Amino acid sequence: MGNIFENGVAIDALMEMGPVAEIAILPFLNDSSFPGSKRDAARKLLKAYNTRSELLFTQCIKDLGSTDGNCRNGALQWIAQSEVSNQRKADISAALNKSIENEGSLRNRDLVACLEKYGTSENAKKLIEILEANKLPGHETIRVLAKMRDPDGVKAIARQGANFFNGGEARKALKESGDLAEPSVIEVMTMTNDRGCRLKCIEVLGEIGTPNLRCRPLISVTTSQLFHTPAPCDSQAWRLRYANGSKAWLRRWMSAKDDCGRRRKPKPGATGASRSCPEARAFRGGQFMSVCTSCKPTRVRSRLS
DSSP: OOOTTTHHHHHHHHHHHGGGGHHHHGGGTTOOOTTOHHHHHHHHHHHHTTOOHHHHHHHHHHHHTOSOHHHHHHHHHHHHHSOOOGGGHHHHHHHHGGGOOSGGGGGOHHHHHHHHHHOOHHHHHHHHHHHHHOSSOOHHHHHHHHHHTOHHHHHHHHHTTTOTTTHHHHHHHHHHHGGGHHHHHHHHHHHOOOHHHHHHHHHHHHHHOOTTOOSOOOOOTTSTTEEEOOOTTGGGOOOOOOOSOOHHHHHHHHHSBOTTSOBOOOOTTTTOOOTTOGGGGGEETTEEEEOOSSSOOEEEEEOOO
16 A cells, blocks of 8 residues: 555455455554555545444554654544544543643644543643643643633633733633633632732632622732631632622722722622622621631621721
């Protein structure tokens, strides 16, 4: 096969031999030699033989570990165009990591399609490493992580909220993730030491508008105006909501300057919180409280000047 003069004769002979030639042809399934006639001929013959998909997946998984990039690309193409095999998902996922080298690797549409079909937490770890190590925009990595819908991947996207290059793409991806993004964004907001990241997380929580976020977050406890009195289960608390409070106190808060010396602007809907919302009762008499499922509300005292 592949010989410019004998290719047709060879294919006819192999076709007549039937499935008995299957084992000899399988190694050419993702052949990388130019101009690709061996690969095309092998796929045509294997299709005619009605070769079991199990054998084809086994060969592709083997080729994904090849040092030849063109051979790996051929395997990615075949897997991307084939029906999903749940039995081989773990094997394919592990083999995909060899093709994930940097942000540029994700310009390969077949690789992206394979990650969407077979991506697991192992692939997400590799993508997170690339995203956090990259000093340049990582838009493709963010898009792929969002499509994979891995919780750790969503957290990594949330941490990019304050990144100059990736912030816009990260917020867009979190909005598209919907309900899945909410717990991950809240966890990042409560655990990170980056004030800018916390503020961006609050903005995202106000924008995604999931059912559990019935009141818009108004302010992070990490600003210089408020400080949080720790509770035993503090890591679970931290869901601050504005509601039912003194409007005079709210005006005092808005008249104060934030950490950057800028005047605060009222948030849309900040004064219209529902009195029937349980979380809305977290605000009493000009003081914020954190809402926790396993302890009493913890007061957050004002430090307004």
